[in-house]
Amino acid sequence: MSQVTGQLKRVCFIGGGVSRVTSIKACLEEGMSLPTGQHKRVCIIGGGVSGLSSIKACLEEGLRPVCFEQHDHVGGQWHFSENMETGTDSLCRMFSAVVTNTSKKMTEFSDFPMRKDFPTFIPARKINSYIQDYAEHFDLKKYVQYGIRVDDVSKADDFSQSGQWKVTYTYAKEISHQKTEIFDCVMVCNGIFNEQNWPHYPGLEMFQGEVTHGGNYFHCDPYKDKNVLVVGSSFSAADIAVDLSRVAQNTYISTRRGFWIMPRLPDGQEPWDMTLFSRPLINWLPWALRTRAWGNVLKERFNYQKFDLKPHKRFLSQSLCITDELQNKLLYGQVQAKPSISKFTSSGVTFTDGTSIEDLDAVIFATGYRLKCAFIKDSQVLPENSAEMEMYKHIFPVNIKHQTLVCINYLRVLGSVLPTSELQARVAARVFSGNLKLPRASHMKRDVAEKKSEIINQWGNCTVPKEFVYFYYEELAQLLGVKPQTWKLLVTNPSLVKKLMFGPVTPAQYRLHGPHANFDVAAQSILDT
Incomplete structure (x- = not known):
């Protein structure tokens, strides 16, 4: 059997940003070989902010994302259209007068600054426009399959060895058409606003x-x-x-x-x-x-x-x-x-x-809403009572053998959801690709227990964990290796150092250094703050 030309070539990528994402995508389409472990198929459930940032994070790591979205659009709760008043759009939606509670520079994705003509606090229509632009800029929509309802996610028969998952789903327009596929990894991105309280x-x-x-x-x-x-x-x-x-x-x-x-x-x-x-x-x-x-x-x-x-x-x-x-x-x-x-x-x-x-x-x-994940029925993976969920860094369920299923944005933050989901997705994708090793299970369980105690002391008993964005960002950035290295910039870019030391902690700070950095875009965004 003949081998298609080029399919044995291995490719090394240097640099980040949209160029890296498009280069990886092109190599995958041509069948070229990426570094070991980077052919994994990842099922992403939900095409909202968390789902889109997860697609991008997977592409940066050379993974193969497949996103299932039950509606006919991306954007999740931020999707905005005039026909939303019919009540058929979503369980959680933005009404016409909504303006963001977080400011522009604290709301944007780390490597995709908002347009300069956007106001300091952004109306729902403009946030939807920004999210759509983000998806178009990084060519993310091609990985989304619309009109698909995920019915069940369970461990594959050989999960103990492979860590794989069975995902069963139904096409909205063909209710009788149910299909099951095997995926190497799963990213649950259906959010915490899925059952009205x-x-x-x-x-x-x-x-x-x-x-x-x-x-x-x-x-x-x-x-x-x-x-x-x-x-x-x-x-x-x-x-x-x-x-x-x-x-x-x-x-x-x-x-x-x-x-x-x-x-x-x-x-x-x-x-x-x-x-x-x-x-x-x-x-x-x-x-x-x-x-x-x-x-x-x-x-x-x-x-x-x-x-x-x-x-x-x-x-x-x-x-x-x-x-x-x-x-x-x-x-x-x-x-x-x-x-x-x-x-x-x-x-x-x-x-x-x-x-x-x-x-x-x-x-x-x-x-408000109750956190519900109806398609995961194994209480060892995700307990029905959200207050009993045990997830390392609010991402990785700790009671399963393989860390191949994650939950993105399964917490409430005092701050913006967009960069929070993005940073979580970057950590998860890097673990999936094998480029980031998590601590031993005993360490992760101890960390979860300590975190729960901190949250109770600060907020009391919570059905959904709560975090302050700054402290949570710093935890994830330390794990990922993307904290800003201010000392490296003292001579070459003192203006940027001043912003880093005395300004607000914007999402762009976590694209200056480390994996998939986009220094020029991030630095300019910080200087514009």
């Missing part, structure tokens, strides 16, 4: 008005001249209440434990995340003192007690709402704060302080 209150089944979830909210027009109650203390609860107040007759927001309110520009100049996560203050001022100082400032700027919104815990130990308008809406009476709900009646609601609303038209539960 509905609280239970006495009498709710008797209420005659509209009852819906915040994930189904698209715009305020249907609530014109109505009395609407928003339940929750999340970002979305505040955003929906503010949006409703523009047209509703009365808008109420009910919360059990209050919440902290953080303006996007606390000092009127710098974005909150660029101030909170600046390297000098983090390195030189103890975190406890810093959070206490922030809490005192926020308490001085808003009378939480007056509006029954007093937080039950210290700053950054419970719900934080990034909002510029809620404070004024409360002061003007356009949004009215209420305590926890006691019970519903057929036409209204009673609160724990004895007050009530008698003519309520609608209730919107902005009460």
Whole structure:
């Protein structure tokens, strides 16, 4: 049997960025040989931000990604189109008035800066445009298969030796057409917003008005001249209440434990995340003192007690709402704060302080989501109760023999999801390719136990783990070998050193050095901060 010319050649790649990705892709298409272990097929479940960054990370490592997306588009919860109001698009979607809580430079991918004409905080439409541009720039969409629902992921029959997985899936347009394939590795990228969380209150089944979830909210027009109650203390609860107040007759927001309110520009100049996560203050001022100082400032700027919104815990130990308008809406009476709900009646609601609303038209539960991964049924891999999940660095399940299945973005971060998913995907892909070795199982389990203890001390018991982006980025960057090497730049690029030492910790800092660095693009992005 004849051998096709070129298929025995081995290729070495020097450098990173889009050139590396396109070069690896071209070599794979021509059947050329990549370094040992880099012919592995990787199943990526979900074509959102996590899925796209996982495709790119796999290509950088010479892996063969196959992405299954159940919808007809990429972008996940950030996908935005005018027909989303039909309610057929997604369980979690961005409504028309959404603006990012994190600033532009802290939100972008590490080697794909946002356009200079983008505002400091970005509307949902523009974020969707940015994600689509990212996918086009790195030619990622060709690896996505649309209209596919993954039904089951389980260990292959020879898993103990091979570490492979069986993935069973169904084509949306051909329900009877189910197929099973074997993959070397799996990246679960379906996110944490996949099952709406509905609280239970006495009498709710008797209420005659509209009852819906915040994930189904698209715009305020249907609530014109109505009395609407928003339940929750999340970002979305505040955003929906503010949006409703523009047209509703009365808008109420009910919360059990209050919440902290953080303006996007606390000092009127710098974005909150660029101030909170600046390297000098983090390195030189103890975190406890810093959070206490922030809490005192926020308490001085808003009378939480007056509006029954007093937080039950210290700053950054419970719900934080990034909002510029809620404070004024409360002061003007356009949004009215209420305590926890006691019970519903057929036409209204009673609160724990004895007050009530008698003519309520609608209730919107902005009460978040439950983390659910229905297609993994083996509790050793992923327990049904997300609070029991044990994953090294929130990526690698530690109770399986081979680290060939990972979960991307299975946590909540105080910061942006985009660069978090990207850094996780880079770590996972490098492990899959064999270029990064994880510690022994006993070490990883000990690390998981210590991390759980830290999270409980900071946040209390969480159904989904929470992290501050700076500390989490530094952990992953240390593991990956991409922390900025400032000392190397002291003579050649002092302006960049100044930004690294005294500026915010932007995602681009983790593309300056190490595997798949893109120094020129990253350096310019940092200098533009």
